[in-house]
Amino acid sequence: MNKLTTAMFTALAISITVATPVSAHQGATGIVKERMDQMDIMKKSMKSMSAMFKGKTAYDAEAVRQHSRTIAKHSDTTLTKLFPEDSLQHASEAKPVIWQKWDKFEFLSAELKRISEALENSADVRESDSSEAAMSMTMDTAMMTETAASDTADSLFRELADTCSSCHTTFRKKKK
Numbered sequence: 001m002n003k004l005t006t007a008m009f010t011a012l013a014i015s016i017t018v019a020t021p022v023s024a025h026q027g028a029t030g031i032v033k034e035r036m037d038q039m040d041i042m043k044k045s046m047k048s049m050s051a052m053f054k055g056k057t058a059y060d061a062e063a064v065r066q067h068s069r070t071i072a073k074h075s076d077t078t079l080t081k082l083f084p085e086d087s088l089q090h091a092s093e094a095k096p097v098i099w100q101k102w103d104k105f106e107f108l109s110a111e112l113k114r115i116s117e118a119l120e121n122s123a124d125v126r127e128s129d130s131s132e133a134a135m136s137m138t139m140d141t142a143m144m145t146e147t148a149a150s151d152t153a154d155s156l157f158r159e160l161a162d163t164c165s166s167c168h169t170t171f172r173k174k175k176k
């Protein structure tokens, strides 16, 4: 091995050693890492539920109840207390506007809890139960039916997903 190659390998070895403990969130530590981990847990639950609501996996009301509880547990003040003022260090994707619009941030976090609890309670109420003929309806009628059936598991799941997105749109930087 010539000197240059050796130096390159050494540099590579060092960068791997340094990067390993924090690679999951590109340098996040402390409370930033903690909230990222909790967000990831919610993401996993949303993903499993999404597959069920899309019919990609079999619908399991008990699993939906469990995932809803997971999200409820990580929302509201449990979520907001992971955002102490100006905690933007270490690879955080949070925007400073969080602390300027704290009321809205708290509201969305409380909504997450309210809607996940409603989903837990309505896990057995599927949209297709209340509108058997939805598939054969015209688009307009189907959409009206959908709006009316606002407490089905399906519509609550959509509301939940909208709450995640709406908070991210305002309060999280776009991934590069």
Ligand code: HEC
Residues within 6 Å of the ligand: 025, 032, 035, 036, 037, 039, 040, 042, 043, 044, 046, 071, 079, 091, 092, 093, 094, 095, 105, 106, 108, 109, 112, 160, 161, 163, 164, 165, 167, 168, 171, 172
């Ligand atoms: C009240 C606002 C709010 C709500 C509601 C919210 N998030 Fe987040 N989320 C954030 C913020 C802010 C960040 C960026 C945190 C950081 O990087 O410091 C984030 C980051 C994330 C991340 C990236 C974590 C990482 O590893 O970098 C995921 C995934 C995520 N959220 C999923 C969800 C899901 C799924 C929901 C809904 C069930 C949700 N979030 C609801 C504010 C919210």
